[in-house]
Amino acid sequence: MTDKMNDLKDTQPANVPADAFAASDAKQEAYSAAAEAGAVRVRRSRWERSRIALSKAPATAWFGLIVIALYAFVAIFAQLIAPYGEAEIFAKAELPWASLGGQSEHFFGTDQIGRDVLTRLIYGAQNTIGIALMTTLLSFLIGGSLGLIAAINRSWLDQILSRGVDVLMSIPSLIFALMLLSIFGSSIPSLIGIIAVLDSTRVFRLTRSVAVNVVVMDYMEAAKLRGEGLGWIMRKEILPNIMPPLVAEFGLRFSFVFLTIAALSFLGLGIQPPTADWGSMVRDGSRFIQFVAYDWTLALPSLLPAGAVALLTVAVNFVVDWFLHKTSGLRDE
Amino acid sequence: MSDARKGDVLLEMKDTRIDGFSDNRWHQIIKGVDLALHRGEVLGLIGESGAGKSTLGKAAMGYAQPGCKIKSGSIMFDGIDIMAATEAEKRKLWGSRMAYVAQSAAASFNPAHRLIGQTVESTVAHNVRGEAEAREDAVDLFRQLSLPDPETIGERYPHQVSGGQLQRVMTAMAMSPRPDLIIFDEPTTALDVTTQVDVLLSMRAIVEEFNTAAIYITHDLAVVAQMADRIKVLRYGEEVEDADTATMLSAPTQDYTKSLWSVRALEKPQNPSDDIVLSINNVDAAYGGNIKVLHDVSIRVPRGRTVSIVGESGSGKSTTARVVTGLLPPMTGSITFDGEPLPPELKSRSKDQLRRIQMIYQMADTAMNPKQSVGEIIGRPLSFYHDMTGAQRDARVVELLDMIELDASFADRLPGELSGGQKQRICIARALAAEPDIIICDEVTSALDQIVQEGILKLLLRLQREFGITYIFITHDIAVVKAISDEIVVMFQGGVVEQGLKDDVLAPPFKDYTKLLLDSVPEMDPNWLDDIATERASQ
Numbered sequence: 007m008t009d010k011m012n013d014l015k016d017t018q019p020a021n022v023p024a025d026a027f028a029a030s031d032a033k034q035e036a037y038s039a040a041a042e043a044g045a046v047r048v049r050r051s052r053w054e055r056s057r058i059a060l061s062k063a064p065a066t067a068w069f070g071l072i073v074i075a076l077y078a079f080v081a082i083f084a085q086l087i088a089p090y091g092e093a094e095i096f097a098k099a100e101l102p103w104a105s106l107g108g109q110s111e112h113f114f115g116t117d118q119i120g121r122d123v124l125t126r127l128i129y130g131a132q133n134t135i136g137i138a139l140m141t142t143l144l145s146f147l148i149g150g151s152l153g154l155i156a157a158i159n160r161s162w163l164d165q166i167l168s169r170g171v172d173v174l175m176s177i178p179s180l181i182f183a184l185m186l187l188s189i190f191g192s193s194i195p196s197l198i199g200i201i202a203v204l205d206s207t208r209v210f211r212l213t214r215s216v217a218v219n220v221v222v223m224d225y226m227e228a229a230k231l232r233g234e235g236l237g238w239i240m241r242k243e244i245l246p247n248i249m250p251p252l253v254a255e256f257g258l259r260f261s262f263v264f265l266t267i268a269a270l271s272f273l274g275l276g277i278q279p280p281t282a283d284w285g286s287m288v289r290d291g292s293r294f295i296q297f298v299a300y301d302w303t304l305a306l307p308s309l310l311p312a313g314a315v316a317l318l319t320v321a322v323n324f325v326v327d328w329f330l331h332k333t334s335g336l337r338d339e
Numbered sequence: 340m341s342d343a344r345k346g347d348v349l350l351e352m353k354d355t356r357i358d359g360f361s362d363n364r365w366h367q368i369i370k371g372v373d374l375a376l377h378r379g380e381v382l383g384l385i386g387e388s389g390a391g392k393s394t395l396g397k398a399a400m401g402y403a404q405p406g407c408k409i410k411s412g413s414i415m416f417d418g419i420d421i422m423a424a425t426e427a428e429k430r431k432l433w434g435s436r437m438a439y440v441a442q443s444a445a446a447s448f449n450p451a452h453r454l455i456g457q458t459v460e461s462t463v464a465h466n467v468r469g470e471a472e473a474r475e476d477a478v479d480l481f482r483q484l485s486l487p488d489p490e491t492i493g494e495r496y497p498h499q500v501s502g503g504q505l506q507r508v509m510t511a512m513a514m515s516p517r518p519d520l521i522i523f524d525e526p527t528t529a530l531d532v533t534t535q536v537d538v539l540l541s542m543r544a545i546v547e548e549f550n551t552a553a554i555y556i557t558h559d560l561a562v563v564a565q566m567a568d569r570i571k572v573l574r575y576g577e578e579v580e581d582a583d584t585a586t587m588l589s590a591p592t593q594d595y596t597k598s599l600w601s602v603r604a605l606e607k608p609q610n611p612s613d614d615i616v617l618s619i620n621n622v623d624a625a626y627g628g629n630i631k632v633l634h635d636v637s638i639r640v641p642r643g644r645t646v647s648i649v650g651e652s653g654s655g656k657s658t659t660a661r662v663v664t665g666l667l668p669p670m671t672g673s674i675t676f677d678g679e680p681l682p683p684e685l686k687s688r689s690k691d692q693l694r695r696i697q698m699i700y701q702m703a704d705t706a707m708n709p710k711q712s713v714g715e716i717i718g719r720p721l722s723f724y725h726d727m728t729g730a731q732r733d734a735r736v737v738e739l740l741d742m743i744e745l746d747a748s749f750a751d752r753l754p755g756e757l758s759g760g761q762k763q764r765i766c767i768a769r770a771l772a773a774e775p776d777i778i779i780c781d782e783v784t785s786a787l788d789q790i791v792q793e794g795i796l797k798l799l800l801r802l803q804r805e806f807g808i809t810y811i812f813i814t815h816d817i818a819v820v821k822a823i824s825d826e827i828v829v830m831f832q833g834g835v836v837e838q839g840l841k842d843d844v845l846a847p848p849f850k851d852y853t854k855l856l857l858d859s860v861p862e863m864d865p866n867w868l869d870d871i872a873t874e875r876a877s878q
Contacts, residue, residue: 223705223706223708224700224702224705224706225705225706225707225708227666227698227700228698228700228706228769230666230685231664231665231666231685231693231697231698232693232719232720232723232724232773233688233690233693233723234723242708242711243708246708246710246711247708247709247710
């Protein structure tokens with residue numbers, strides 16, 4: 007397989023016009039190592055390369071990028087965009103789109119205790135995305151570094167870590183999370199910590215399994231013989247070579263954490279009121295579902311946050327797919 | 340063998356053009372090559388890697404590997420127009436009238452099935468013979484290929500036989516349907532020299548026995564000289580020269596062919612020295628504590644000289660290197676470096692001790708981190724050992740690139756953008772950057788083409804002259820040993836057979852194993868294999 011690929015690759019060095027060979031044949035010039043692979047390709051700067059990559063991105067990737075940018079904007083500037091305060095309560099309950107007729111100030115209406123739904127959605131973006139991002143980053147920090155250490159060590163430490171992870175993974179994660187949350191209380195820091203630790207087990211497994219393939223390479227041996235420390239070997243020798251699967255996993259994990267938090271909130275153990283969050287919004291709105299037969303707009307308080315979760319999940323995965331496709335193919339160009 | 344034209348034309352390719360797809364574009368791989376093969380004739384296809392040998396060989400069967408397509412030209416096989424044949428028609432030919440022997444037999448067998456079943460599979464599938472008859476015939480073939488226990492060897496699984504035996508089973512598999520044409524694609528490249536001789540002998544005997552036409556693809560001139568009636572030299576997908584083996588060897592007309600022939604002539608005079616910089620004293624070593632791979636190994640390495648360690652694979656050459664570098668602490672014995680004992684463990688060696696012993700690997704591809712630029716790869720030892728930073732470091736990188744005959748623009752490239760020879764040069768530069776006393780070269784030239792090999796060897800010799808570096812050179816290639824060594828250590832099954840000056844080891848009186856090793860290296864004489872066969876028969 008690799009032989010065939012090498013055959014194919016070596017057959018003609020890139021960017022060399024066919025007549026260059028004829029010329030070198032005719033002259034039989036003195037051997038020159040620099041001329042071996044033909045023309046020197048000038049490497050582009052990082053900025054140029056990302057500009058080219060973007061210009062070649064497919065429509066789905068563009069869609070994902072724009073949606074993510076929009077969410078990020080809303081999440082960062084929630085305080086400025088939101089028309090009302092996060093927990094501000096209005097006396098009169100309003101239906102969605104009542105404002106179109108000029109009867110109400112609330113575009114999506116108000117929820118069951120009279121809070122503006124649009125405001126809650128905007129603050130929900132900040133809380134939900136912020137917490138999910140923190141959690142995912144933390145789980146990658148824990149799982150990634152332990153996975154790398156296990157892959158490099160490959161002896162007793164690897165055994166202890168891997169078996170420990172097996173034990174954690176054997177317990178259904180949502181139920182385990184519920185149990186831990188009722189032990190430690192559902193504050194935001196404990197929520198982040200617990201989900202991060204539980205999710206880091208998956209990250210650990212992935213990191214370890216891709217890193218062990220890199221660890222056996224000669225350049226790792228060369229680094230060891232040079233006397234490099236663990237930090238350098240992890241950051242400079244292994245990490246750049248296992249980035250693509252990790253980034254793909256990051257996209258997936260982010261979506262899953264998102265859903266876990268929404269699920270926990272739905273069950274009442276996630277983010278606690280009055281903090282706005284999409285998961286608890288779905289739960290609160292779901293009470294109106296039985297009246298949808300009379301007025302479909304009553305479904306909106308739960309459909310809107312659910313749709314927000316779904317859209318972001320799709321967008322993130324579009325971008326991850328594009329990145330994976332790009333890194334698995336040719337790099338520069 | 341002597342009669343080059345044995346029968347009518349079996350295979351004729353005219354103006355064959357093949358394109359390959361890479362870098363998002365189609366490139367010409369084969370640019371209009373003509374080829375004619377008579378019944379019972381063996382044609383040698385030689386050229387460096389990337390010359391299009393394998394692609395042309397596969398095209399003769401009407402097969403284009405994924406990413407390639409046969410663009411134009413005509414391929415006629417025994418009156419059948421291969422270019423016009425449908426996939427189904429070609430499949431009828433493959434495995435019955437045409438067969439293919441791949442370079443890596445180990446990768447070509449299904450590890451889950453017994454050898455005999457795989458040997459007769461295509462014969463039975465094509466209804467050439469019935470199952471029982473084919474199996475009996477396979478046993479005969481095993482016998483003719485001088486495999487041990489021909490009656491029962493077929494019952495084994497691929498991992499239960501050696502590499503050389505597996506290559507012979509694969510030849511039996513190709514021969515089983517009695518094809519008219521066999522393509523041998525570098526069938527002995529992955530084998531040790533001593534094994535290679537056996538495989539070559541049996542392959543040639545069986546091809547002659549059944550008067551099969553064959554295309555023998557290799558980059559090893561001496562091998563092709565033994566096997567082929569006629570030789571075709573390819574370069575960059577074009578034919579350079581085509582002539583009878585004898586003519587080609589004695590009077591090549593093209594400069595390129597001559598340059599291929601002359602590579603093996605490189606030789607440096609030995610230069611004895613008694614100033615020992617490193618000595619390995621009675622070392623025993625084992626992997627995993629029980630499988631002992633080195634027995635009582637003692638080697639002395641004189642300063643500023645080259646000591647070559649030769650032997651077949653499994654003889655402990657690379658393990659010796661691992662002991663010296665500290666990756667595998669010895670069970671007993673010691674290493675003395677510059678008059679002082681060297682700590683056995685990598686961890687207990689000082690940074691300066693690590694700096695003074697550097698290593699270059701066989702596969703330059705895997706010895707460099709593909710995500711680091713050349714500048715970073717060469718620059719790291721500079722900042723690590725010599726605390727160089729910024730402009731000073733960059734300037735030194737350019738100096739080092741200059742030493743290995745590459746220009747400054749290479750510093751920005753990634754390893755994936757370099758050719759095999761250039762990669763190996765970068766690895767040499769990385770070792771040089773540390774300013775070492777000793778460089779251990781583990782088979783550094785064996786993955787390279789002849790001409791590139793010569794360039795690397797000349798570079799290593801020049802660096803030794805200029806900087807007085809000591810080399811421990813691990814190789815199985817006797818031509819390389821002649822080119823670079825002052826002293827030679829011969830190893831066999833984990834022990835040292837002998838150590839001595841090059842001229843003493845390579846001249847009579849020989850030790851038994853040294854003689855076997857030297858005799859197994861193919862020579863450029865087309866009668867060499869015949870001589871070996873007669874000599875063995877008389878013993």
